[in-house]
Amino acid sequence: MVSRPPTFCPDCGTRLEPATVDGRERERCPACGDVVWHNPVPCASVAIVDRSRADARVLCVERGVPPGVGEWTLPGGHIEIGEEPAAAAARELEEETGVSVDPGALEILSASAMAPRDGKHVMTVHYVTDRADADGEPLAGSDASAARFWSPSEFDASGETFRPVHEERFREAAAYFD
Structure with missing residues (x-):
């Protein structure tokens, strides 16, 4: 989870890509598959x-x-x-x-x-x-x-x-x- 819009995966450093997860646009790492949650x-x-x-x-x-x-x-x-x-x-x-x-x-x-x-x-x-x-x-x-x-x-x-x-x-x- 991050407080500002994410650009890179905090685990592996790969540039994130948009993905639809749970019916919402999220950022996902194409290398490790993790979703980086942008929460308040x-x-x-x-x-x-x-x-x-x-x-x-x-x-x-x-x-x-x-x-x-x-x-x-x-x-x-x-x-x-x-x-x-x-x-x-x-x-x-x-x-x-x-x-x-x-x-x-x-x-x-x-x-x-x-x-x-x-x-x-x-x-x-x-x-x-x-x-x-x-x-x-x-x-x-x-x-x-x-x-x-x-x-x-x-x-x-x-x-x-x-x-x-x-x-x-x-x-x-x-x-x-x-």
């Missing part, structure tokens, strides 16, 4: 919702590294080998914002697939939890240039932009506890 990369994100005001606010990060530098997202990233999705969401939250949460406090908000970028497909499990279940104050970390809570009305008035898919999850999370 699993990711996880978490929305921390602060309900202390009438207008619920959600913790977001501004991307500081490609892809999407300057766009806002929910804190999240790739799931590591052997890592549970909720644990990955909690780890990414702490790396990107300094805010920590017990993975057991996370509830599944939704799951989504992003449009491919440079042939890489991403599937994200999105989690949500209340600010009361999280510790720490937001401070931009690893991939972020900023971290802060936004309400939908504050964000709408800001002129800022979200990465694809994240705005929908942001708005969904802001209304989650209503």
Whole structure:
């Protein structure tokens, strides 16, 4: 399995050829016969919702590294080998914002697939939890240039932009506890 469209067999190095496998166009090695599966990369994100005001606010990060530098997202990233999705969401939250949460406090908000970028497909499990279940104050970390809570009305008035898919999850999370 590879995260970007394959060209050569990872086992023997032979150039791959298109083949119909299971009713779909795939890449197969003509030398060893192996199919090289091009599957989505699993990711996880978490929305921390602060309900202390009438207008619920959600913790977001501004991307500081490609892809999407300057766009806002929910804190999240790739799931590591052997890592549970909720644990990955909690780890990414702490790396990107300094805010920590017990993975057991996370509830599944939704799951989504992003449009491919440079042939890489991403599937994200999105989690949500209340600010009361999280510790720490937001401070931009690893991939972020900023971290802060936004309400939908504050964000709408800001002129800022979200990465694809994240705005929908942001708005969904802001209304989650209503």
